[in-house]
Each structure stands twice: as C-alpha cells, then as structure tokens.
Amino acid sequence: MANGEAILEARGLVIKFNLRGRALTAIRGASLDLYEGETLAIVGESGSGKSVLTKSLIGMLDRNGWVDSGSAMFEGRDLARIKDERDWLGVRGKKISMVFQDPMTALNPLLTIGAQIREVFELHHGLSGKKADYAVIEMLERVGIDNPEERRRQYPHEFSGGMRQRVVIAIAVACKPRILICDEPTTALDVTIQAQILGLIKALQRDLSFTTVYITHDLGVVANVADRVAVMYAGRIVETGLAEEVFYDSRHPYTWALLSSLPQLGVKGKPLYSISGTPPNLFNEIRGDAFAPRNPKALKVDFVAEPPEFAVSPTHRASTWLLDPRAPRIEPPPAILAMRAKLGGSSTGAAGGRL
Amino acid sequence: MSGERETVLELRDLEVSFKLKGGGVFKAVRGVSFSIYKGETFGLVGESGSGKTSIGRAIVRINGASSGSILYKGREISGRIPKELDREVVRKIQMIFQDPMASLNERAKVDYIVSEGLYNIGVKRTEEERRAMVAKALLEVGLLPEFASRFPHEFSGGQRQRIGIARALIMEPELVVADEPISALDVSIRAQVLNLLSAIQRAKGLTYLFIAHDLSVVRFITDRIAVINKGEIVELAETEELFRNPLHPYTRALISAIPQPDPLVERKKVVTVYDPKCHDYSTDKPAWTDVGGGHFVLANAKEADAYRERIASGR
Structure with a gap:
C-alpha cells in the first residue's frame, strides 16, 4: 500500500499531436500524483488520453506528438522536458517500465524468450555469461513459468497468451523499476488467465516494492487491483479518489454514466443505461465540461465554463459544477444510488470547497 | 416448458474438425x-480455443460439420443441401461479427455493404426498392x-457495428448468430449496442x-446459457439457474473469475481453478445428464447424484 510520499507529480500536462498539419490536443491539462507503493488505475474509453498520458512519462509518444506545457517531476527531473533520446534510456525500462496489452506484438518472434529477458540484464545490469543465464532463469521462475531451464530456449510462438504475458512482465520488472505501467495487461486474455496475471503483478509488487499504474477500461479489473482511481475523459482527469470513493461515492456525471452502463449493475430485461453520442473531437477547442453534450442532465454552466476541481474529501476530487455550492441537486442514476447504499449510504450533498 | 416451444435450431452430436499440417485431425468441437x-x-460461453466460434461458423455454414447434424426448423442444413433450402437458410440465419473494424469492406460504400446479401440471393428488385430497404435497415439500427x-x-x-447489424437485418433473418458482438467496442458504446440488440429482438421476434x-x-x-470447454459442452441451464447453482467445476471456476466492479467484493474474491483431473472417468464414463428442470451437465452417474443433492440442499 501507499506510504504517502509522492514519487511522481504531473502538473497541467498538455500534450498535442500534429496530424496532417492540424494540431490535436490529446491531453488538455492533466495533473496527477503517484504515491510510492500504491496501485493507481487510470480509467477511460479509447481516445480519452490514458495511454498518451502514460506514454509521455516514458518518452514513447509517437513522433508527431509533443508535451506542449506542464511538468512531470520524477526523482528531481522534469520528464516533460527530456528531449534527448539518450536521456530517456536512464528512465525508460530502468526506472519506469511498461507492460503492453498484446503480448504477441510486444515480444520479438525471432528471438528466444531467454535472449529477450537476458538483454535487459546485459544492458542495465552489465551481467554476462552464466550470471546472466541464472538471472534469466530466476526471473522466469519468479513469474511462474515452470521448467525455466528448458523454456528459456523456446520462442514466443511456443507459449500460450497467458505465458507470453508472464514473459513480458518478466522483462518489464527485470530492472527492478520504481514504477510499472500496465497498459490493458489482461484485455487479450481469458478471464481465468486474467485473474492469474493480476495476482502475479500484485505478488511481484509486494516482493519488489514498485508502484503500479494500470491503464484499463475494465472496471472489474480496477476494482480488483486499485488503491486509487483516476477517471479520464477527453484528455482530462475528471475524477480521482480512493477506489472506495470512486466506486461507491462517485460525483462526476461521466463516472456515473460509465458505472451505470455496466451490465453487472444493470437490471435484466430493462435497457442498460447508455451514454449517447461519441466523445468530442479533440481537433476542436472544447468549451465548458467536455462531457456536457452527452450528459442529458447537464447544467447550463457546463456548456459555458470549464468546471474547476472540487475536493469531496482530502483524497477525492472531481471536476464538475455539481459540486459547486450553488448547483441544483441532481440525483445520480439508480445504479449509482445502489452502489452508494452498499457502503451504508454516505452523504450526498455538495460537500467540500473549491480548490 | 421446453416441450411446447418451437425449436428454431437443433444441433445433434455436432463435430467440427480441422486438418492439421502433419496429416492429423484436430477436433475443435465434439459431440455438441x-x-x-x-x-x-x-448464450454460448467459453474461453478462447473452446470451439464456440467454430460452432457459430458451422451453423452459418462457413465451415462444415465433420459429423453430426444441424437442423433448422427440423430440416438438415449441414453438408449438401438443395438449392432452395440453401437460399432460404442464407436469408434466415445471419451473423454479426466481433470486430467491426475487420468485418466491413473498406472499399465499399455502406449502401453496398448493407445490401450485398440481397444481390447474392439474386431476388430481382428495382433499384428504388433496394435503396428503400437499405434506408430502412439503417434507421432500424439508429443510423441516418x-x-x-x-x-x-x-x-x-x-x-460500424451498427452497420454490421443492419447488414444482417436487411435479410429479414429469424436466427442471428452474434459472435462476440460487443467485445471489440468501448465500454460506453457496449451498452448502446446491447440495448439495440434487445430492442430489435423484441420488435422482430428474433x-x-x-x-x-x-x-x-x-x-x-x-x-x-451453454458453457463450452475444449470443444465439449459441460453445462446448460437457464441463465439465473446457472448462476444460482453452477454445478460443473469448470463453470464454477469461470463464474468465480468474473471481475465485479465492486472493490469490496473483488478484494475478498477467491478464484477457483479448474483441474480436469478432478473427474474420475476411468470406469464410470460421463454422459449428458438432466439433473432437473432442464439443467444439463456433463457428468458420470456418481457426479450427477452429487449435483442433484447440491441443488436440493441449495433450495
């Protein structure tokens, strides 16, 4: 669990991409703290910017993308200002590493998996010969691959999807990173395998004491792993809080909509709550609350002015005008009220002041 | 209750196998x-490689059945069938595919994609009639x-998934095989498509x-729901019954692994792992058994008795 110290502080990040001469603003001012030892889950649909945000922290933005403004302080350095690829080598893979969604494309099909893990030990730890071999075998054992002595000589195609993801995780944690970013690590896997992989990442986190960031759209996974949750929409973090706060006491209409549209929370035979329309076009300038056009209960002010961040509790913040003391009382959808009831019903009024 | 209901499709002992490179045969589906x-x-539920898609594809005759039979309203539709029946089945059984990014022809306009099936069955229509049908199908799926x-x-x-649904609807099908129709979609879009599928079903009796x-x-x-594991159906029951009384250890493992959007539940969750060795089928062979009220499970005599007992004590 988190011990309270911020290991990474992102402030007002703006990330833009140049697409055929037009600028697209993928991240529109995102601020986020990451605390040592915690598991943070960033939730959002595709295009919300969750992947772009984390890619900017390891210098893996596509070539047409850049950090336009803002900062991301990590170990006394501003990651947003690193321009030189050589400077990234000391961070990416070493201090902050990443597990990708599809284990088939993350591995090189032409190299044995032993060689791919070994590369990390050779490059970052300067190991060679037998020592590197032992390190590889130990790492494979650690991620739960039976018979590592034999299996390290095999190629990715000889592994099942779940086993391949274990190999990708082995490569990512071989350097004992401080932060592990998992980008949809189980989306391509079956549910039973998914449970195993999530368990493995948790066990490694305990043993190697790193901080984990999950990027996912699967709220079931989030509920399983996260200490804290950040909900992203259209390039902004609209709500952030402890997992309990976001699941049982969510405040932003987008979080409400996201939770209510889950079949797990639906009532059989009745239509599911569904979010109409599509996310905004990020080529255009967005006025007010980006979610307002899809929110049937949006306030007038939502279309005019960008909502500031309001504190619901010291750990829970949401950017919605509903939390302004002047806002009318809007009842959340039934599924959200049902979630609230699970925690014995907490206060619903607009609490907290403006930040 | 099933006695008085009209059966649209029946699979009997279906087997689907694929030839392997080395000359061997891989049985993807056995005795379904x-x-x-x-x-x-x-619902047909299973993990990747369980054969669920092979069954769906056998029903729409994309791949053949190697043995067993598929009956559409009592008539055999697998293997060689008369031309008129073929034409009827092509219309009446339609498929919706998983990935709307891969299942639409990028070079064709929506107009052609949606009406391609009409061209293929060769019913003579005026251009005006065809256009009207496309417009109607698009409206039905919530597109302009x-x-x-x-x-x-x-x-x-x-x-795009709506276009895929419109393409199926224009044929006026009775049975729609939907193969993972929402798993490639974003969370907020999934609910829209699920609602659409339900609404269309109610309106057209699909x-x-x-x-x-x-x-x-x-x-x-x-x-x-039928639960399929490694090509065999292990359990079949009404949906709520299956969740209330999951009997087969594979079903129990699958249900235990479902992620719930509820941190308090998730943190206490115990995932059970299915070990095929837990069955002792050395002398007592498993059979497809009704343990009561249309709840079927693949079990031998001893297991079936234990399952019946479990249901009785659970109630």
Missing part, C-alpha cells in the same frame, strides 16, 4: 447437442439513411445465438 427455441437468446453513401472509415466502432467469453454480459442478455 442443444436446441435453440424461437424468440430466446441462447444518408450514411449509405459513405465509406466505413468515416464511422466510429459503435457505428432468436439470438450469443457467443461470448464475458459471463457478466451473457448473464445480462441471455435466457439460457
């Missing part, structure tokens, strides 16, 4: 039997008729075979 009744949504002149790349994933791996979605939308 079930019936789908008119107007219901029948003007979209007919656009190309697939101009649409979002959810809209029968669905819903193939998926996500039990929470299947629970929400289906009336009955």
